[in-house]
Each structure stands twice: as structure tokens, then as C-alpha cells.
Amino acid sequence: MKAVILINPYLSEERELYQPRRIAEELAARGVGADILPNAWTAHTERDGLASALAKRYAFCVYLDKDRYAARSLEACGMRLFNRAEAVELCDDKMLTHIALAGKVPMPETYFAPLCYKGEAEHVSAQEIGEKLGYPVVVKECFGSLGEQVFLAHGYGELTALMQRLKPRPHILQKFIAESAGQDLRVIAVGGETAVCMRRTSEHDFRSNIACGGRGEPFPPTEEVRAIARRVSETLRLDYCGIDLLFGKEGMLVCEVNSNAFFGGIERVTGVNVASLYVSHICREMGI
Numbered sequence: 001m002k003a004v005i006l007i008n009p010y011l012s013e014e015r016e017l018y019q020p021r022r023i024a025e026e027l028a029a030r031g032v033g034a035d036i037l038p039n040a041w042t043a044h045t046e047r048d049g050l051a052s053a054l055a056k057r058y059a060f061c062v063y064l065d066k067d068r069y070a071a072r073s074l075e076a077c078g079m080r081l082f083n084r085a086e087a088v089e090l091c092d093d094k095m096l097t098h099i100a101l102a103g104k105v106p107m108p109e110t111y112f113a114p115l116c117y118k119g120e121a122e123h124v125s126a127q128e129i130g131e132k133l134g135y136p137v138v139v140k141e142c143f144g145s146l147g148e149q150v151f152l153a154h155g156y157g158e159l160t161a162l163m164q165r166l167k168p169r170p171h172i173l174q175k176f177i178a179e180s181a182g183q184d185l186r187v188i189a190v191g192g193e194t195a196v197c198m199r200r201t202s203e204h205d206f207r208s209n210i211a212c213g214g215r216g217e218p219f220p221p222t223e224e225v226r227a228i229a230r231r232v233s234e235t236l237r238l239d240y241c242g243i244d245l246l247f248g249k250e251g252m253l254v255c256e257v258n259s260n261a262f263f264g265g266i267e268r269v270t271g272v273n274v275a276s277l278y279v280s281h282i283c284r285e286m287g288i
Contacts, residue, residue, distance in 0.1 A: 001288065002033045004058040008065045009038035018264045019275075023062055026279035032288060039065040055079040060286055064260050066092045082239045082282050083259045090236050091259035094142045095172055097236075105231050105254045108246065109133060109175040116167040126159040133175045139163070142170035145258065152176070177253060180246035184255060185219060187243040188266060188274055191281040192233040196272040197221045198265075216269040224252055232257055239285070240278050 005020045024034040035058075051070070054061070055077035063071055063081040071085035081088075090096050098110050111129055130137060139162045141149035153159035159173075183201045187194055199219040221229075225245065232243055232254060242261020246253040263274035282288075 001031075001059045001286075002035070002057070003027055003060050003062060004054055005034050005036045005062045006039040006065055006070070007036060008067070009040040015262065015264055019260075019262055020062075020064055022264075022275035023064075023279060026275045027282075030279065030283055030288065032283070034062070039063075039067055039070050049073070049077075051079075052077045060282070062282065063088065066260065068092065080286070082278075082285070083241070084237055084239075087236050087238045087241075088259050091238070091241065091257045092143060093170070094140055094144075094256060095170055096142075097257050098172065101232065101235055101254060101257075104235050105228050106248070106251060107254045108138075108177055108248075111173045113163060113166070113171045113173060115170060126156060126163050129173050130156050130159055133173065135159075136176045138174040138176050139166070140172050140174065141166060142172060177246045177248055179249055180253075183247065185225065185245040185247070185252070186216070186261075186266060187221065187225060187229050187245060188261065188263060189229040189233050189238070189241050189243060190274070190277045191239065191284075192230050194221045194226045194229045195274055195277045196266055196270050197225060198269050216265060218270045228252060228254060239281060 005023055007017075007020050011017060020036045024036055027034045051073040054074065058079070060080045060082065061074060063074075063083060065071070066088060068085060068089045071081060071088050074081060075085050090100050095112055098107060101107060109132075111132070135153065135155055137153045137159055139151045139153055139159070144150065151162055153162050183199065186198045186200055188196050197219040198216040200216050202215070228245065229243055232238070233241060236257065238257075238259060240259070240261075242258040242263075244255040244258075246255045266272070267274050
């Protein structure tokens with residue numbers, strides 16, 4: 001049996017390549033060969049498309065990209081993806097993530113910004129949103145990773161400017177959780193179960209992402225955290241994910257879900273072999 005690990009063709013940094021290499025090593029330790037390939041030119045045609053060629057050559061795919069079209073093409077050719085195409089799509093779009101999880105897990109109060117299809121049009125007034133959420137307001141583009149494309153508007157003027165700049169792109173507006181300013185909890189879930197947790201903190205930024213200068217420390221998962229991780233994984237049909245939780249007044253709140261969360265940082269902080277846990281789940285699913 002052989003597997004393919006597909007990564008975005010534009011990845012080049014060591015921290016980006018660590019994940020596929022570690023997964024390949026753990027698969028090899030279980031007798032499963034794995035090729036790491038760029039997810040490029042994955043056309044879906046019956047005869048000569050790369051999707052059909054990959055499906056014929058490999059038993060399954062560890063999908064470490066966010067390209068929804070390639071993922072759908074691979075599944076249409078009968079290939080099992082970890083994670084599935086639908087899960088990747090739901091996690092990649094923060095608006096779709098919120099819609100799917102609404103009523104199932106606690107989340108910050110959220111509004112969807114109206115999409116604009118006329119470049120010269122003025123944005124919809126931000127006054128009502130500011131009154132509903134209070135300031136500061138968290139503004140997030142629906143597509144983004146590592147804390148990028150996330151902004152904080154401290155007043156009406158800043159919110160107006162942000163909405164004007166972002167109006168051609170999907171974005172959401174969320175209530176700022178003051179109790180969690182500069183800190184959150186990163187949870188890695190494998191097969192629906194919490195594998196490891198890390199508290200991330202930043203003294204200089206409201207975002208606590210390691211990529212934004214935050215630091216991590218081990219955090220013992222509570223039953224509340226475990227229950228949320230199960231519900232998120234079950235709802236989004238995730239084999240593996242990173243869940244970012246905020247510390248709210250009345251308990252944890254789901255901030256974001258990442259279907260391809262990097263695990264290098266959390267492995268270094270906690271000493272937990274996430275790659276081994278993920279590959280063990282994959283092997284169980286594939287009957288290896």
C-alpha cells in the first residue's frame with residue numbers, strides 16, 4: 001500500500017515542509033510508503049488527468065492543501081482524503097465554518113458583511129454593527145491563516161475604513177472577547193478526540209498566534225475542551241484539525257477551525273508526537 005501527501009505547490013519554508021515530512025516518516029514506520037507531491041495541475045479528466053492518475057497509483061491521500069477544486073476532483077476519482085474535501089472547504093471559509101457550527105458549539109457573536117459586486121459603491125453603514133457588538137470589533141477576512149487578515153477596529157472610523165477596504169472580499173465581524181485578549185487555546189483533535197492542547201499568549205498583540213509573536217505552553221485539556229473538540233470534529237467530519245478556543249466569561253468559545261493546522265510548534269512545546277497520532281488514525285481508517 002502506498003500513500004500520497006499533497007501540499008500546496010508554493011510552500012518552501014522549513015516550518016511548512018516539516019508536517020508532510022513527519023507524516024511520511026510515521027507512515028514509513030508502519031510499512032506504508034508515501035510520496036510528497038505538489039498539488040499542481042490536478043485536472044479532473046477521465047483519461048489523462050492527474051486526479052485520476054493519482055487515484056489509480058495511491059491507496060489514499062493525506063491532503064495538506066486548501067484547494068477545494070483539486071480535493072473535489074480527487075474524491076470524484078474515488079480517492080479517500082484525510083481530510084475530506086467538504087471538511088477542507090468548511091474550515092477554509094470562516095463564514096461557512098460559523099454557519100455549520102452555529103447552535104452546536106459556543107462562539108462569539110458574529111455578523112456576515114454584505115458582499116459588494118460594484119467597486120465604486122459605498123460600503124454599508126457600520127454604525128449598526130458597532131452598536132450591536134460594541135468596540136473594539138474583530139474583523140476577519142473569510143480566507144486567511146496564521147493570524148493574517150484579522151483586524152481590530154477600535155471605533156466607528158476604523159470600522160468604516162476596514163469595511164470599505166474589505167467590501168469586495170468576504171469577511172465577518174465578531175464581538176471582541178476581552179477576557180481572552182492576547183491569549184487563546186490551540187487544540188489539536190485527531191479522530192474527534194483531543195490529542196494535545198497549548199495555551200498561546202502574546203504581550204504585544206490581541207492575536208496570540210505563534211506566527212504573530214505569541215508563545216506557547218502546555219495546557220491540560222478539560223472535559224469542556226474535549227467535548228467541544230468532539231462536537232466540532234463530528235459536525236465538520238474532520239479526521240484532523242486545529243481548533244482555536246477563546247476564554248469567555250461563561251466558558252470556552254470556538255474562534256476558528258483549521259483543517260491543516262501546523263503541528264510543529266505544539267509538538268515542540270508539549271512533546272506530544274502529533275504526527276504519530278494522526279497516522280495511527282489514518283491507518284485505523286484504512287484498515288492497515
